[in-house]
Amino acid sequence: MDIFKWIERELKPKVCNSVEFFYDEMDSQSDYSLPIIYRPFDASKRSHWRDRGSLFDYLFSTEGEGKKLLDFGPGDGWPSLIVAPFVDEVVGVDGSPHRVEICTENAKHMGISNVKFIYVEPGTLLPFQDNSFDGVMAASSIEQTPDPKVTLQELYRVLRSGGHLRIGYEDLGRYRNGQEREAHLDKIDDHMCRLTLYDRHIDQEFARMYKIALSMSREEIIKFFSENGDSLSFDLITIPLLEKVCSTITETLLCSLTHPSGKTFVSWLKEVGFREVVPSHSGAWFAEQLFAQYSDEDRPRDIDAIDSILRPLVKIVVQMAAPISVNPMITAIK
């Protein structure tokens, strides 16, 4: 029998949305790694250049400079908090009350006052009038909502006519070839762990995730599932072994998400009414390529110098149409 069918039949998981499954319980959903928000900018790091590339991507693709932007699903406050210094106002809406708290704290400790974060219950309409925003950013968040197409309709509604929506999305295609099914183990404390199993259906554009809470230590679980004490992989998790630890399982959750491919996003964006939909190159990707062009000695060392190089180039890059398979970034114009 398929392991996921067994889990559903025997463990009767509680069905929940992505906020209950992931986002509401994390203190940082980026593991405190975000440049500027959590760490000082470090010009020697490729990921920090990538972050500046993303900032100018969202700023220019939304034509948001000096304007009022919506950030849908900001997580730890990204990209709201890095974009904020360049715009008039940012409103971040998140379906997790805890994420809203964290974003608000981050804004406070960064001394940013032109951003506010608002909670919106998943599956409900956005608490804004039609045509409220000049631009909308959504970074890896639309596919986390209960109905991504309804989310796109809402983003269309609150965007003003002529406004730009920029979306970045998680393309399930990157998990092809062996990562469709995955296992992750997280320690809750010395006596509790959570095992998360991923069941990705790339071509059908959805993923199911199961989270099993076990009252066992991390070491006990690894020893139990893996004879030689190796780290855990999906292949090691079998029905007979799960049957043996059944009495230690305290809770099982199930979250199903639709993950539209780029092609589906493009057709949905057109269906909800956007007059122009353009998959384009990504500023983040471009900034990484630029980083790699410099030797360690020649690479600019301060953020202002890097910004002045990236700004005009990213402005052009994000307008360049790209094949949908190249970058998971799309601009849609109302």
Ligand SMILES: C[S@@+](CC[C@H](N)C(=O)[O-])C[C@H]1O[C@@H](n2cnc3c(N)ncnc32)[C@H](O)[C@@H]1O
């Ligand atoms: C993968 S995270 C992305 C966070 C951030 N934009 C980034 O790129 O680092 C997804 C975010 O979407 C939020 N989210 C999930 N469902 C939502 C919903 N129905 N409405 C608003 N936000 C939602 C989550 O709470 C989380 O903050």
